[in-house]
Amino acid sequence: MKLTRRKLEIVSTAAKLFRKKGYNSVSMRDLAQALDIKAASLYNHISSKQEILAIIILEVAENFTEHINTVFPESINSVEKLESVIENHIQITVEKTDALACLNNDWMHLEQSDLESYLVMRNAYEAKMRSIIEQGIQQKQLQDRNVDLVLFSLLSTLRTLHLWYSKNKETSPQLMFEEMKQNLLHGIIR
């Protein structure tokens, strides 16, 4: 099924609802009501509830994948690569808040090939991030620490930044970027 204008409205409304209550707590009747139509009418545009979830999540996942794939091979140092990753996370947080929240909360409700696609992308993303960190340690730009825990410390904050942003929408991406760069890379101690 093609992605028409109306279908995009349905998907983005779904993302908003999924974010608030979770995929399994939003019924097709809930979604229809939010669009002021009947549940059955949704099926003129989409083939299943699952399809909606897959569209929402895979699009964001592809955004992340594309970015890491361009940054990873660049001839800049590890810290600069990490800064670029932070910037990208903030941009997606700001521009696709709802979809990002869905990805974080409901990816495990994807099924079959969509779930597999997502996991492949996520694993590849983390592998490249780990590799950037390892390089940074080797080149003495980063402290010599447990790589997996460094990776987790970074990603856990970046992935859930939408929780903060949704309560602070007036904050400029630029300020978020500067502050998060400091917090994540330089720590908080004076």
Place this chain on the structure above:
Amino acid sequence: MKLTRRKLEIVSTAAKLFRKKGYNSVSMRDLAQALDIKAASLYNHISSKQEILAIIILEVAENFTEHINTVFPESINSVEKLESVIENHIQITVEKTDALACLNNDWMHLEQSDLESYLVMRNAYEAKMRSIIEQGIQQKQLQDRNVDLVLFSLLSTLRTLHLWYSKNKETSPQLMFEEMKQNLLHGIIR
């Protein structure tokens, strides 16, 4: 209803299932099957599915509340208070992994007075944490940054550490503590 031995078995089995699939994706029949009984038999021990969720979440929330209430008034400096908070998060992550994940993922499915209780505790917790950070900045132990973003950077990682731990159960709490203290407080840059 009292918390008998059997009831605790039900609650902890539920926590395990809720963590994997989410509250609304686990049916009472799923839970019963995991315990090798029929769904109706559960109601000899618990009064509702909601009660199970409330028991799981509120117990962990009270653990966090108790700890911050003892650390907050102590006459130690802000950095030492933050270290104690980090230590507590790690301890709860290790000892109550499933329940902590439930709290993170499913608190919004609490209802009425239980939801209210949870939010009161969470707000109080964050307020005390914010106050510790503010004090640290005043006393020049912490860098002068956006307090809310510092708070979020710390809590986002600490709250989701269970995701990392569940894939790295062999790691000692002591090592986790030392590494996370470094990552969160001192940053990762050399």
Place this chain on the structure above:
DNA sequence: ATTTTAAACTAACAATCGTTAGTTTTGTTA
């Protein structure tokens, strides 16, 4: 003006949901 297409509708389906009522089995106490 007529045909075609897009997008809504009503009505209903089989499945699953949390839960209740009433009964039987199991294990402990008198």
Place this chain on the structure above:
DNA sequence: TAACAAAACTAACGATTGTTAGTTTAAAAT
């Protein structure tokens, strides 16, 4: 061993779930 309590069972309820079939309305193209 009889009596009692705890914990399982079967059967069923009303509500809600995602989805389908068939129909009507509204807009666009001929």
